[in-house]
Amino acid sequence: MSVQSRQATVAHRGFVFDLGSAAIDLARSGWELYSVFARTLYFVARGKREKGAVLRQMYEIGNKSAFFLTITMGFIGMILVYQSGLQTKRILPDFTLLGATYLELLVRDLAASIGALMLATRVGAGIAAEIGSMVVTEQVDALRMCAADPIDFLIKPRFIASVIMTTVLIIWAAAVAYVAGGATAYFAFDVPWRTFLNIQLVDHGDLITGLTKCVAYGAAIPIVSGYCGLSTFGGSEGVGWATTRAVVNSSLAIIVLNFFISAAAFVVFPK
Amino acid sequence: MASAERSIEVKVGMLILVSLAILAGFILVMGGINFEKKFTVYVDFDNPGGLQTGAPVRIAGVKVGSVDEMQFRGGEIDAQGRRSMVRCKLSVQEKVHSSIREDADFYVTTQGVLGEQFLAIDPGTPTKPILDPEKTIPHGIGPPRIDLFLAKAYELLDMTVTGLRNNQDLVKEIIVNTAGLLTGLNGSVQDNRDRINRIMQNLEALTVEANTLTRDARGKYVDNPQIDRTLANLDKITGDLQKDTGPLLKDAKEAMANLNRASATVGDPEGQAKLKKTIDDVSDLAHRADLIAADTQEIVGHIKKGDGTVGALVMDEELYDDLQEMARDLKHNPWKFFWKN
Numbered sequence: 001m002s003v004q005s006r007q008a009t010v011a012h013r014g015f016v017f018d019l020g021s022a023a024i025d026l027a028r029s030g031w032e033l034y035s036v037f038a039r040t041l042y043f044v045a046r047g048k049r050e051k052g053a054v055l056r057q058m059y060e061i062g063n064k065s066a067f068f069l070t071i072t073m074g075f076i077g078m079i080l081v082y083q084s085g086l087q088t089k090r091i092l093p094d095f096t097l098l099g100a101t102y103l104e105l106l107v108r109d110l111a112a113s114i115g116a117l118m119l120a121t122r123v124g125a126g127i128a129a130e131i132g133s134m135v136v137t138e139q140v141d142a143l144r145m146c147a148a149d150p151i152d153f154l155i156k157p158r159f160i161a162s163v164i165m166t167t168v169l170i171i172w173a174a175a176v177a178y179v180a181g182g183a184t185a186y187f188a189f190d191v192p193w194r195t196f197l198n199i200q201l202v203d204h205g206d207l208i209t210g211l212t213k214c215v216a217y218g219a220a221i222p223i224v225s226g227y228c229g230l231s232t233f234g235g236s237e238g239v240g241w242a243t244t245r246a247v248v249n250s251s252l253a254i255i256v257l258n259f260f261i262s263a264a265a266f267v268v269f270p271k
Numbered sequence: 272m273a274s275a276e277r278s279i280e281v282k283v284g285m286l287i288l289v290s291l292a293i294l295a296g297f298i299l300v301m302g303g304i305n306f307e308k309k310f311t312v313y314v315d316f317d318n319p320g321g322l323q324t325g326a327p328v329r330i331a332g333v334k335v336g337s338v339d340e341m342q343f344r345g346g347e348i349d350a351q352g353r354r355s356m357v358r359c360k361l362s363v364q365e366k367v368h369s370s371i372r373e374d375a376d377f378y379v380t381t382q383g384v385l386g387e388q389f390l391a392i393d394p395g396t397p398t399k400p401i402l403d404p405e406k407t408i409p410h411g412i413g414p415p416r417i418d419l420f421l422a423k424a425y426e427l428l429d430m431t432v433t434g435l436r437n438n439q440d441l442v443k444e445i446i447v448n449t450a451g452l453l454t455g456l457n458g459s460v461q462d463n464r465d466r467i468n469r470i471m472q473n474l475e476a477l478t479v480e481a482n483t484l485t486r487d488a489r490g491k492y493v494d495n496p497q498i499d500r501t502l503a504n505l506d507k508i509t510g511d512l513q514k515d516t517g518p519l520l521k522d523a524k525e526a527m528a529n530l531n532r533a534s535a536t537v538g539d540p541e542g543q544a545k546l547k548k549t550i551d552d553v554s555d556l557a558h559r560a561d562l563i564a565a566d567t568q569e570i571v572g573h574i575k576k577g578d579g580t581v582g583a584l585v586m587d588e589e590l591y592d593d594l595q596e597m598a599r600d601l602k603h604n605p606w607k608f609f610w611k612n
Contacts, residue, residue, distance in 0.1 A: 055279060055280060055283060056279065058283045059279045059282060059283050062283060062286050062287075063279075063282045063283060063286055066286060097382070097386060164287070165283075165286075167290070168286055168287050168290035168291075169286075169290070171290040171291075171293050171294050172286070172289060172290050172293065174293075175293045199297075199300055199301050200334065202301060203301075204301075207297075207298070207301070269325070270324050270325040
């Protein structure tokens with residue numbers, strides 16, 4: 001066997017090995033993620049109730065994110081309306097349906113998806129950093145020694161708080177984005193408020209889809225971030241990685257969930 | 272610590288309340304999540320254009336339902352003998368059922384210029400009965416076929432262009448001939464301007480005359496009460512005639528019977544000989560009467576001339592005067608009958 005061919009075989013084996021190990025890692029991560037999710041649901045139903053824990057998390061996740069989300073969604077609303085207004089102007093100078101279309105998109109998809117992505121950056125990073133640092137400082141092990149399941153003690157309150165507060169925040173963020181969009185339409189394209197405030201295109205299907213997404217994203221962010229935090233290893237560098245993975249994976253989870261929920265909504269509420 | 276906890280509770284509670292208020296307000300503005308009772312209408316289309324399942328159904332611009340299903344039937348004839356290409360199943364709110372009449376129009380139209388297509392219902396005449404979707408499947412009006420129009424227009428244009436391109440010489444010739452014709456016509460008009468003017472004047476006069484004539488004729492023959500009267504009389508006559516026809520026919524029958532009898536009488540040879548003799552006698556008699564008349568005429572001629580005694584008596588004025596005088600004299604002097612002086 002020549003040197004080149006041996007090198008090629010090694011390279012080939014390396015590639016297949018990498019692919020296989022990545023797939024196994026992915027499957028293992030998926031399984032562990034599912035396990036965390038199932039255990040969280042179990043503890044929601046059966047776990048110990050720590051007084052005030054959920055409320056504290058609601059305040060942390062909800063109220064502390066409200067300002068950030070208001071600002072980002074306000075600006076995103078303005079940008080969306082301005083850009084779509086410019087495109088509309090290029091095709092036909094008729095802004096009658098600008099508000100109605102914008103509201104439909106906002107209710108059905110954009111408010112939940114963009115809002116949840118924003119929340120994932122803040123809340124997901126926070127959860128992962130907090131749990132990750134607890135893991136590297138062995139606080140989680142201490143919890144386990146005290147017969148307190150870290151999922152019950154750490155993830156469950158965040159899960160409940162996130163499901164409620166993500167929904168609440170996204171409703172608020174949608175209102176902010178819509179008002180900001182209306183103001184942009186009024187000042188940039190002279191669209192009257194009455195014309196912009198057109199809810200003709202929104203039906204109950206859109207609303208149900210939007211709320212379903214809120215709940216799904218609200219559940220996904222703490223589960224993914226909590227899992228990333230719990231699987232931290234190493235020192236403070238590991239915490240950094242855990243935080244990065246939490247944000248990336250939460251965002252990915254949001255986008256994938258968006259795809260599946262949108263597809264399901266398309267089947268259930270045909271347009 | 273307790274106040275801090277409470278302040279957290281208040282803040283969280285406020286955020287939730289604000290969100291719930293926004294959601295409730297939105298649902299309220301949306302008109303509530305609609306779980307209203309609905310009824311189903313089927314509408315047939317030859318071509319519903321870009322209408323999609325889930326498209327809204329509107330009456331006077333207000334959304335009252337949606338297109339639930341679109342079924343391609345390909346000209347299949349159903350149990351009621353109706354032929355349809357596409358059958359749409361509409362789900363419409365029960366509360367608007369009473370305003371959809373039997374002659375309602377179902378048509379596909381577009382929101383805005385490039386907006387989504389939806390199904391509009393024009394409710395129809397209020398005096399007509401309410402549409403019964405169990406019995407009636409209305410036939411919908413499809414959207415204007417702009418694609419078809421463009422295709423046909425394109426074909427026409429293509430044909431025209433090809434025709435012109437392939438027959439350039441012919442077209443040139445036609446144009447040249449037409450130009451020549453027009454020039455000739457123009458010259459002719461220029462040369463005969465006076466005559467044409469005259470013709471036009473005559474024509475005008477003629478039309479005026481015709482107008483007058485028509486008016487007069489109308490006055491005389493159409494608006495004339497005489498004609499009405501005549502027609503009324505004619506009507507009366509025909510009425511009478513109709514009334515009298517029965518008896519008349521009876522009389523005629525009787526007369527025919529008599530005639531038959533008479534002809535039967537005259538029919539035999541003896542009768543005919545008698546008749547001939549009678550006719551001969553009558554002829555002879557007439558001849559004689561003629562002669563007598565001639566004689567009488569001659570006598571009368573003589574009398575007129577004053578010839579003869581009777582003539583003198585009749586025609587001579589003097590004699591008449593004498594006689595009158597003599598009569599008067601005798602009247603005054605009756606003795607003269609007896610005495611001659």
